[in-house]
Amino acid sequence: MPGHVAVVGLGLIGGSVARALAHLGREVVGFDADAGRIQAAADAGVIMRAGSSIGEAAAGAAIVFVAVPVGDIADVAVDALRAGAELVTDVGSVKAPVIRRVEAEAPELAPHFIGGHPMAGSEQEGLAGADPDMFRGTTWVLTPTEHTDPDAYARLRGVVRDLGAEVIAVPPDDHDSLVALVSHVPHLAAGTLMLVASRGSGSERGPLLRLAAGGFRDMTRIASGHPGIWPDICVENREAIVAALDRYLDALAEMRERVAAGDRSGLLTSLEEARHARTNLPIAGLERGPFVELRIPVPDRPGVLAEVTTLAGQIGVNIVDLEIAHSLEGQEGVLVMVVPETGAGDLEAALEKVGYRTSARPIE
Amino acid sequence: MPGHVAVVGLGLIGGSVARALAHLGREVVGFDADAGRIQAAADAGVIMRAGSSIGEAAAGAAIVFVAVPVGDIADVAVDALRAGAELVTDVGSVKAPVIRRVEAEAPELAPHFIGGHPMAGSEQEGLAGADPDMFRGTTWVLTPTEHTDPDAYARLRGVVRDLGAEVIAVPPDDHDSLVALVSHVPHLAAGTLMLVASRGSGSERGPLLRLAAGGFRDMTRIASGHPGIWPDICVENREAIVAALDRYLDALAEMRERVAAGDRSGLLTSLEEARHARTNLPIAGLERGPFVELRIPVPDRPGVLAEVTTLAGQIGVNIVDLEIAHSLEGQEGVLVMVVPETGAGDLEAALEKVGYRTSARPIE
Numbered sequence: 030m031p032g033h034v035a036v037v038g039l040g041l042i043g044g045s046v047a048r049a050l051a052h053l054g055r056e057v058v059g060f061d062a063d064a065g066r067i068q069a070a071a072d073a074g075v076i077m078r079a080g081s082s083i084g085e086a087a088a089g090a091a092i093v094f095v096a097v098p099v100g101d102i103a104d105v106a107v108d109a110l111r112a113g114a115e116l117v118t119d120v121g122s123v124k125a126p127v128i129r130r131v132e133a134e135a136p137e138l139a140p141h142f143i144g145g146h147p148m149a150g151s152e153q154e155g156l157a158g159a160d161p162d163m164f165r166g167t168t169w170v171l172t173p174t175e176h177t178d179p180d181a182y183a184r185l186r187g188v189v190r191d192l193g194a195e196v197i198a199v200p201p202d203d204h205d206s207l208v209a210l211v212s213h214v215p216h217l218a219a220g221t222l223m224l225v226a227s228r229g230s231g232s233e234r235g236p237l238l239r240l241a242a243g244g245f246r247d248m249t250r251i252a253s254g255h256p257g258i259w260p261d262i263c264v265e266n267r268e269a270i271v272a273a274l275d276r277y278l279d280a281l282a283e284m285r286e287r288v289a290a291g292d293r294s295g296l297l298t299s300l301e302e303a304r305h306a307r308t309n310l311p312i313a314g315l316e317r318g319p320f321v322e323l324r325i326p327v328p329d330r331p332g333v334l335a336e337v338t339t340l341a342g343q344i345g346v347n348i349v350d351l352e353i354a355h356s357l358e359g360q361e362g363v364l365v366m367v368v369p370e371t372g373a374g375d376l377e378a379a380l381e382k383v384g385y386r387t388s389a390r391p392i393e
Numbered sequence: 394m395p396g397h398v399a400v401v402g403l404g405l406i407g408g409s410v411a412r413a414l415a416h417l418g419r420e421v422v423g424f425d426a427d428a429g430r431i432q433a434a435a436d437a438g439v440i441m442r443a444g445s446s447i448g449e450a451a452a453g454a455a456i457v458f459v460a461v462p463v464g465d466i467a468d469v470a471v472d473a474l475r476a477g478a479e480l481v482t483d484v485g486s487v488k489a490p491v492i493r494r495v496e497a498e499a500p501e502l503a504p505h506f507i508g509g510h511p512m513a514g515s516e517q518e519g520l521a522g523a524d525p526d527m528f529r530g531t532t533w534v535l536t537p538t539e540h541t542d543p544d545a546y547a548r549l550r551g552v553v554r555d556l557g558a559e560v561i562a563v564p565p566d567d568h569d570s571l572v573a574l575v576s577h578v579p580h581l582a583a584g585t586l587m588l589v590a591s592r593g594s595g596s597e598r599g600p601l602l603r604l605a606a607g608g609f610r611d612m613t614r615i616a617s618g619h620p621g622i623w624p625d626i627c628v629e630n631r632e633a634i635v636a637a638l639d640r641y642l643d644a645l646a647e648m649r650e651r652v653a654a655g656d657r658s659g660l661l662t663s664l665e666e667a668r669h670a671r672t673n674l675p676i677a678g679l680e681r682g683p684f685v686e687l688r689i690p691v692p693d694r695p696g697v698l699a700e701v702t703t704l705a706g707q708i709g710v711n712i713v714d715l716e717i718a719h720s721l722e723g724q725e726g727v728l729v730m731v732v733p734e735t736g737a738g739d740l741e742a743a744l745e746k747v748g749y750r751t752s753a754r755p756i757e
Contacts, residue, residue, distance in 0.1 A: 148604055168604055199601065210590050211605035215612045217652070220667035221644045222582060225637070226574050227670035237563065237706070238674055240512055240532055241575035244615035246674070248579045251608035253671040256664030260657035267652055273589070274649045278642065280585045285638045288581070288631055293624035300620030303584035306591035307617040310602055310610070342601065 032091030043096030044159025084112035103130035165193035175332035198338030209269035346372030396455030407460030408523025448476035467494035474502035529557035539696035562702030573633035710736035
């Protein structure tokens with residue numbers, strides 16, 4: 030892939046992406062609204078060249094990674110697309126509102142903006158914590174839509190895998206509901222629990238909190254992170270967070286009724302269900318062989334890619350490799366995917382159910 | 394202290410207490426409703442002798458540790474007191490209802506029942522996990538009341554410290570509110586969060602939960618424990634749990650309103666307060682010197698001991714050693730306490746505020 034890569038926003042994630050890309054031998058151009066940070070990134074060898082503006086950094090870029098606060102992503106992405114970047118992606122934790130804004134502002138360029146969310150992080154903060162290996166063995170969500178350009182998607186997918194991450198495709202709204210449930214609401218719930226405990230009146234004073242055991246410490250640990258990013262996330266993902274909080278509030282109120290009613294069997298049943306779910310919480314892991322290659326003739330239009338990849342994501346089948354073989358006629362192509370043998374049957378069945386024909390062959 | 398020690402209930406905690414006492418050279422008599430478990434405990438050398446009943450094990454015992462499920466503690470304690478045990482304590486996680494039941498059933502013997510709650514545990518379960526060092530460096534709550542016999546308290550305190558634990562005295566109701574807040578409600582909240590996430594409808598299916606990051610895993614970890622003990626705890630500590638859950642529900646509903654309203658500054662303020670509280674969560678630790686000896690003339694009546702020790706607990710001052718020097722006349726005694734120098738001033742001030750005279754001297 031010719032052309033440089035631009036990284037806009039040189040904090041922890043942006044800096045890590047830049048370092049990892051530099052390790053891969055790419056020319057990395059950086060930009061940040063904070064001139065001091067650009068200088069620091071250049072001095073530390075995180076970027077090879079500093080852009081003088083978003084547009085200048087993005088012009089002619091093969092890929093632009095937007096790693097700015099969630100509320101600013103859409104504007105930066107549109108600037109980068111308008112400056113002539115071939116492909117723009119981001120690393121924010123809220124996807125649908127950002128994508129909708131890019132589509133509304135620059136509908137003709139939106140097929141080349143693909144939302145992304147690396148499920149990685151670190152206790153470190155800022156550029157100083159930037160680590161080229163941050164993404165190794167982690168999962169990186171991409172959120173293609175029916176408008177997404179398939180070649181752009183395949184290219185981005187390849188680069189993200191080069192960074193060491195597994196890619197999973199998830200529809201933007203599903204992504205936002207999911208992170209509301211497994212990240213945003215837990216953060217708010219942990220903070221609230223800590224507030225309630227520390228505000229305890231009467232004799233439940235601070236010192237007694239030293240009696241709090243490991244469970245409480247585990248549950249409130251995430252509340253000790255810097256809160257700076259959360260107002261932005263809560264505003265951007267407001268709808269999904271409110272919906273998830275409402276479900277949580279309803280379920281907690283039910284649990285309260287069980288306690289108030291002394292409903293032993295209801296409590297036991299609920300807690301056993303929770304235990305079962307927690308014990309079976311799938312673990313993100315690197316894919317292991319054996320693998321199967323699936324070939325799927327597809328009409329050569331964008332929506333197909335989002336449909337197939339998000340279907341795989343939904344049933345938990347990891348796409349290890351993906352290639353789009355265009356037909357010469359331009360009417361139909363072949364989507365070639367490599368998936369673990371364990372999930373291949375499920376994926377074929379799911380694809381056939383929605384009308385695709387698939388053929389599979391084991392990979393040696 | 395002459396006489397044997399009896400342990401009723403030979404599970405993880407009871408077994409650990411028995412093993413620790415045996416290491417200290419005490420004669421340990423064990424009883425369990427499960428005859429197979431008594432045999433296993435005898436075979437494993439956890440107990441020296443098996444009692445044929447609660448009464449037979451408790452008769453003449455210097456101390457009886459009751460380590461049965463929370464709902465059964467009061468009955469076992471009353472049996473043990475009636476059999477002639479000099480002092481009975483328990484290790485359950487709910488205190489006030491148990492103490493009230495013992496006081497109602499055997500008011501004349503209740504001064505010799507002292508509630509206890511070792512803040513220790515293990516991933517292990519049952520007798521097989523019993524560990525004589527389980528309590529080293531941990532905190533063990535005792536809940537003396539105005540009826541508690543001071544000598545019995547001082548004796549129990551000494552034995553618990555011999556097991557390696559720090560002792561903190563907390564009024565029974567405060568204990569129950571505290572554990573509702575830092576243990577019982579967190580457990581229910583974690584289980585409920587796990588349920589809501591796993592029941593996610595639509596595309597939020599199970600497989601996608603592998604995207605749940607460390608924060609979610611931390612928050613739901615306690616939901617993976619065996620739920621068997623929880624219905625009992627929830628019923629026994631119903632009042633305190635419902636009160637704490639209501640506070641949590643109210644605070645969460647407020648947080649939801651902040652998200653729904655896009656109230657950035659309110660969110661930031663709350664999360665910063667939570668972060669501050671979490672960062673300053675006191676850590677249970679072994680006491681370190683230098684120490685101060687406080688001598689407090691006290692009228693020779695039971696309520697004084699509970700008042701003084703729970704006052705120390707409430708302001709977070711750890712009583713390292715405690716002795717009751719009775720006056721010859723039987724009208725007034727001297728309470729001698731050793732406390733860390735760092736907290737001595739606060740404790741003296743608090744004691745003087747409620748009418749005690751104190752004198753302090755540093756300990757070399």
